[in-house]
Amino acid sequence: MHPPTVSCSAGAAATRRLLLRPLRPAILPSSRLTPAPPSRSLSSTTCRPITSSPSPFNNKNNNRPTSLHRPQQKQQQQQQQPLRTYHSHTHPAPPGPFTPAEAHLLSAAYLHVPAHGFTPEALALGARDIGLLDISPAVLPDGGAFALIRWHLYFQRTCLAGKVHDIFAGEGEGGAPRTVGERVEALAWARLRGNEGVVGRWQEALAIMAQPSYVPASLKELAQLADEILYLAGDVSVDPSWYTKRASLSTIYAAAELFQTTDTSPGFRETRAFLRRRLDEAARAGGAVRAVGEWVGFNASAAVNVLRSKGVRI
Amino acid sequence: MTEEGRIVLSVLGALTFCAILAFFAIYFVRIKRPTHFGYETVTESEKRERVAGVFTSVAESYDRMNDLMSFGWHRVWKDHFVASLNPGFSPLTAGPDPRGPQHILDIAGGTGDIAFRMLHTAHVLNANPAVRVTISDINRAMLTVGKQRSTTLPASQQAALSFVEANAENLSQTRPLHPYPSPLEPTSTDAHGRQEQAFFDPATATSSIPSNSVDLYTVAFGIRNFSNIPAALREAHRVLKPGGVFACLEFSKADRFPLFNAVYKEWSFRAIPLIGQLVAADRDSYQYLVESIERFPSQRDFRDMIVDAGFVVAGEGYEDLTGGVAAIHKGMKPRA
Numbered sequence: 191m192h193p194p195t196v197s198c199s200a201g202a203a204a205t206r207r208l209l210l211r212p213l214r215p216a217i218l219p220s221s222r223l224t225p226a227p228p229s230r231s232l233s234s235t236t237c238r239p240i241t242s243s244p245s246p247f248n249n250k251n252n253n254r255p256t257s258l259h260r261p262q263q264k265q266q267q268q269q270q271q272p273l274r275t276y277h278s279h280t281h282p283a284p285p286g287p288f289t290p291a292e293a294h295l296l297s298a299a300y301l302h303v304p305a306h307g308f309t310p311e312a313l314a315l316g317a318r319d320i321g322l323l324d325i326s327p328a329v330l331p332d333g334g335a336f337a338l339i340r341w342h343l344y345f346q347r348t349c350l351a352g353k354v355h356d357i358f359a360g361e362g363e364g365g366a367p368r369t370v371g372e373r374v375e376a377l378a379w380a381r382l383r384g385n386e387g388v389v390g391r392w393q394e395a396l397a398i399m400a401q402p403s404y405v406p407a408s409l410k411e412l413a414q415l416a417d418e419i420l421y422l423a424g425d426v427s428v429d430p431s432w433y434t435k436r437a438s439l440s441t442i443y444a445a446a447e448l449f450q451t452t453d454t455s456p457g458f459r460e461t462r463a464f465l466r467r468r469l470d471e472a473a474r475a476g477g478a479v480r481a482v483g484e485w486v487g488f489n490a491s492a493a494v495n496v497l498r499s500k501g502v503r504i
Numbered sequence: 505m506t507e508e509g510r511i512v513l514s515v516l517g518a519l520t521f522c523a524i525l526a527f528f529a530i531y532f533v534r535i536k537r538p539t540h541f542g543y544e545t546v547t548e549s550e551k552r553e554r555v556a557g558v559f560t561s562v563a564e565s566y567d568r569m570n571d572l573m574s575f576g577w578h579r580v581w582k583d584h585f586v587a588s589l590n591p592g593f594s595p596l597t598a599g600p601d602p603r604g605p606q607h608i609l610d611i612a613g614g615t616g617d618i619a620f621r622m623l624h625t626a627h628v629l630n631a632n633p634a635v636r637v638t639i640s641d642i643n644r645a646m647l648t649v650g651k652q653r654s655t656t657l658p659a660s661q662q663a664a665l666s667f668v669e670a671n672a673e674n675l676s677q678t679r680p681l682h683p684y685p686s687p688l689e690p691t692s693t694d695a696h697g698r699q700e701q702a703f704f705d706p707a708t709a710t711s712s713i714p715s716n717s718v719d720l721y722t723v724a725f726g727i728r729n730f731s732n733i734p735a736a737l738r739e740a741h742r743v744l745k746p747g748g749v750f751a752c753l754e755f756s757k758a759d760r761f762p763l764f765n766a767v768y769k770e771w772s773f774r775a776i777p778l779i780g781q782l783v784a785a786d787r788d789s790y791q792y793l794v795e796s797i798e799r800f801p802s803q804r805d806f807r808d809m810i811v812d813a814g815f816v817v818a819g820e821g822y823e824d825l826t827g828g829v830a831a832i833h834k835g836m837k838p839r840a
Contacts, residue, residue, distance in 0.1 A: 291816035322747030329836040
C-alpha cells in the first residue's frame with residue numbers, strides 16, 4: 191500500500207474517457223454511493239457492493255456483469271488488470287476480489303452464517319437458495335470457508351463508505367465527531383457494529399484466518415480496513431505518519447475485535463469503551479513521541495548553533 | 505548459468521546417479537516382464553487369469569512410476585484435490601436432498617485413483633451413501649485395472665461405481681466396460697505378441713451420458729492428453745447440471761520460482777524418461793509425458809479456456825500445488 195494520491199495512474203486514454211463525461215460532485219465518497227440505512231441485522235441487500243450497484247457511474251465504467259446467469263467473457267480481463275492500492279477521488283473503485291458468480295453465491299451463503307457459522311453448511315444452504323447444487327460451493331477456493339470470511343470482511347469494509355453519510359450527519363451540532371481522531375473512532379465503531387450478526391461465530395473465523403496459508407490475505411484485509419477508515423475520516427497525511435497511523439489503527443482494531451468476541455455487555459458497551467481507551471492511548475503515545483522528537487530536535491539544533499558561535503565549522 | 509544453479513545441478517546429478525543404481529537393482533530383481541503368452545495355447549479361464557495378471561502389473565508399474573516421478577507427492581495432490589471438492593457433502597436437513605443423489609463423473613479415471621477417494625469422502629466421511637461415481641476412460645486396459653482394484657472396496661462402494669468406455673470429447677457415445685478378454689472383440693497383439701492398448705471405438709457405442717446429468721466432473725492428469733481440449737470442455741459443460749462443478753487436476757507451470765523451475769525441468773527432462781525406461785521399460789511414453797506437460801497451456805491460459813467453454817470461475821480460477829508443478833482448475837456451470 192502506498193501513500194494516497196489523487197493522481198491518475200491509468201493511461202491517457204482512460205483520462206480522456208473520463209474527461210468526456212459530465213463532471214460529478216467530486217470528493218467525498220458519500221456522494222458517490224447511495225446512502226444506505228445503517229444495517230444492524232445481517233443482510234446482503236442493504237449494502238450490496240458487488241452484484242447490484244445502484245450507481246450508474248459504477249455500472250458504466252467497468253465491465254462487471256451484474257448477472258450470474260450468463261458466462262462472462264470479459265471476466266478474465268478484469269482479473270488481469272492490476273488493482274489500485276490507493277484511494278482515488280476521480281476514478282471508480284476497482285472491482286473487488288470476487289467474480290460475479292462468486293459474489294452471488296457468497297452473498298447468499300452469508301445469510302446463513304449467523305445460524306451455521308463460516309462452514310460448508312452455510313455455503314451449501316446458500317447455494318440451494320439461489321438454485322444451485324450442494325456441490326456448487328466446491329468451485330470456491332479451498333472449499334469456501336475462508337472465502338466466506340473474506341466476503342464478510344470485504345462486504346463490511348465496503349459498507350463503511352455508505353454509512354459515512356449517517357455517521358457524519360450531525361457533524362458540527364454537538365455530539366457528532368468532528369476531528370479526524372473522533373471520526374476514526376466513529377468509523378471503527380461502525381465497523382465493529384458490522385460484526386454484530388456474526389459475533390458468536392467470529393472466534394471460529396479468527397481461528398481460520400490465523401491458519402498460515404490465510405494469514406497474508408487476512409492481514410491484507412486488515413490493512414485495507416485501516417486504510418479505508420482513515421481515508422473516510424479525511425486523513426490526508428503524506429509523511430511517515432501515514433504508515434504509523436495505519437499500523438496503530440490496525441493493531442487497535444484487531445484487539446478491539448478480539449475483545450468483542452467475548453463481550454456480553456448490552457450493545458457492546460464494553461467494546462466501545464475498550465476501543466476508546468486504546469485510541470486515546472495511541473493518541474497520547476503519538477503525542478509523547480512527537481514531543482520528545484521536538485525536544486531532541488530543538489536541543490540538537492541549539493547545540494549545533496552554540497558550537498557554530500564558538501567558531502566550530504559545522 | 506549461475507554458480508548456484510551449477511551446484512544444484514551437480515547435486516541433482518549425484519542424486520540421479522544413485523537413483524539409476526537403485527533402479528537397475530529393482531530392474532533385475534523385481535520386474536517381471538509380461539509373459540509372451542500370445543503364441544501359447546491356453547484355456548479361456550487360464551487366459552483370463554493371465555490377462556488379469558498383466559493388468560495388475562500395469563497397475564503396479566503405473567503406481568510405482570507415479571511414486572518415483574513425483575516422490576510420492578501425487579498422492580498428496582490427489583488427496584487435496586478430493587478434499588477440496590468435498591463430494592457428497594449435504595447440509596443437515598429433514599429428509600433426503602430433493603434434487604436427487606449426487607452423480608460424479610471421473611473422466612480419464614481408469615485406475616480409479618480419484619474415484620475411490622471420492623467414494624471414501626462421500627460414503628465414509630460425509631456419510632452419504634447415495635453418491636455414485638462413473639469412471640470413464642478411453643483406454644479399456646486402464647479401466648480394467650480400475651475394475652480389478654475396485655474389488656478391494658467395500659461392497660456398498662463397489663455398487664456405487666460404474667465403468668464406461670468413452671471418448672471425453674464426445675460423451676454422447678459410450679459403452680459400459682466389458683473387461684478383457686472379450687469374446688466379441690478379440691484382443692489384438694503386436695509384433696512381440698503383447699497386447700496392444702485398445703482404445704474405445706465410437707462405432708461400438710451402446711449408451712450415452714445425457715445432458716445436465718452430472719454434479720461433479722473431474723479429470724485428474726488426463727486432460728493434457730486430449731486431442732481437442734476445447735471440445736472436451738464443451739462436452740463437460742453439456743453433461744453438467746446447472747450449478748455443477750468442473751474440476752481438473754493437471755501438471756502446470758512453475759514459472760514463478762525460476763530456481764525451483766530449473767531443478768524441476770532438469771528432473772522431468774532427464775530423470776523421468778530414464779526412470780520410465782528402467783522401471784516400465786518404456787522410454788518413449790515417458791518422454792511423451794514430460795513433453796506433453798511442457799506443451800500444456802499455463803494456468804491462466806487454461807483458465808481462460810474453461811471460461812470460454814461457458815463456465816464461471818471463482819477468484820483466480822486455479823490453485824497452484826507445489827509451486828505450480830500441478831494446478832487445480834475449477835469452474836461452475838452457471839444456471840441457464
